[in-house]
Amino acid sequence: MKIIVTGGAGFIGGNFVHYMLAKHPSYRIICLDLLTYAGNMETLAPVVGHENFTFVKGDIADRAFIYQLFETEKPDIIVNFAAESHVDRSIEDPEIFLQTNVIGTSVLLDACKKYSIKRFHQVSTDEVYGDLPLDRLDLFFTEETPLHTSSPYSASKASADLLVQAYHRTFKLPVTISRCSNNYGSYHFPEKLIPLMIANALNDKKLPVYGTGDNVRDWLYVEDHCSAIDLIIHNGRIGEVYNVGGHNERTNLEVVKTIIRELGKDENLIQYVTDRPGHDRRYAIDPTKIKTELGWEPATLFDEGIKKTIKWYLDNKAWWERIISGEYQSYYEKMYADR
Template sequence: MTVIVTGGAGFIGSNFVFHMMKEHPDYRIICLDKLTYAGNLSTLKSVMDKPNFRFIKADICDRKAVEKLFEEEKPDIVVNFAAESHVDRSIENPEIFLQTNIIGTEVLMDACRKYGIQRYHQVSTDEVYGDLPLDRPDLFFTEDTPIHTSSPYSSSKAGADLLVLAYHRTYGLPVTISRCSNNYGPYHFPEKLIPLMIANALADKPLPVYGEGINVRDWLYVEDHCRAIDLIIHKGRVGEVYNVGG
């Protein structure tokens, strides 16, 4: 089994690479990553020399590079972690989020259609559902919760999700989608909340409070998330959306 993991040098993607290498040592794992500010090749140092691992530096929006890789590797499964994911950055510059998160997804799925695939899995976010009311702690998002985005980032991810489901309905592409809550764990990028708070505390710097400090987040340990995706790509039902929470 050959698995392409896009965004595999990022926080969640690298943890997924490690998980797959450990749980499926007979699989061939191909990591495709553009190595933006959020990607760190040194994270993958421990697997770079493994015979069943290959790293390719490329942009998922680069159709020629993506198709070349598919032609060479003939993947069975594609798991797409590659995304611009920082909400504040999306407010400053929405265009790059639309390009990577929507057009990049389309390029990958076109390659899946052209070269054949057993499963295309889109890693999404619970932010496509918007916010829950603070005075209703009994409420939870479900897979049937209507999409209600609140930032260019979440809108770009919701757009990609709809495109993935459209490719399933229109072309019969075997797809699944997972929407997760906030991840934490090894290799977390330092701009994110938990590592930022820890780094500021260690440096005796102020701890930033968002809004009035009353917002609540659900936290998911990254290795639990990776196990969930592994389960979905092997046993999940094609065309389904799966929520993964902490």
């Protein structure tokens, strides 16, 4: 089995590469990544040199390059993680989100059609459903919930999601889609909530919390996301969408306070900053379909997963300190200086 993993130098893609090489020692994994600001070869350092692993630098939106890669490698499965993924960046500069998330996905779909690939799996997000009110804890996103996006990021992901479904309906392309809640765990770029708070708290820097911090996210330990995708690409029904989440809802403030407590820091590090425009209030996944059809359940609940994640950031300071000291710094200043 030969799998092209796009975006494999990023957070979830990188974890997926590690997971698949360990779980399926006979599979060949080709990681295709443009190495944007979010791509980090150090995430892949443990597998570089592995006999079943190859890294290829390139853009999923570069048609000639993608066709050449498919021609040469003749992959069985494509798992598409490659994306611009940060909501705040999409508010600053939406165009690159359309280029990578929409055009890039369409190029991959065309390549899958041209080379008769056995399976294209799209890694989508629960953000395509928009948000839920904070005072209706009985409501959850199911696969039937209408798409209703809030940010340029989620709009671009929803567009890609719909294109994937259209290629299945029109061209009978063998596709599957997963829509996942917020991930956390190792190799998470320190601009996202959990790694940002861990890194700042360790450096005794302020912990910027948007608004009042009462927005709710349904947290999924990244290895559980990897196990879900592994199941879907092997046993998921063609043309189907699977929601992936594990009823681990926490407010952003609860998450930040947990990190402070675990690190033995003081809550006066918390700094409330101007809310994100259009900030989604609550995400909550109903994972009944993947549970009943594929037998998937998350193995790691939040209270355990956050401890493991904090330990990883303590044990791997060099990984995130090098990110923080680079170009990331000017971006950070721009996003938080005036709030």
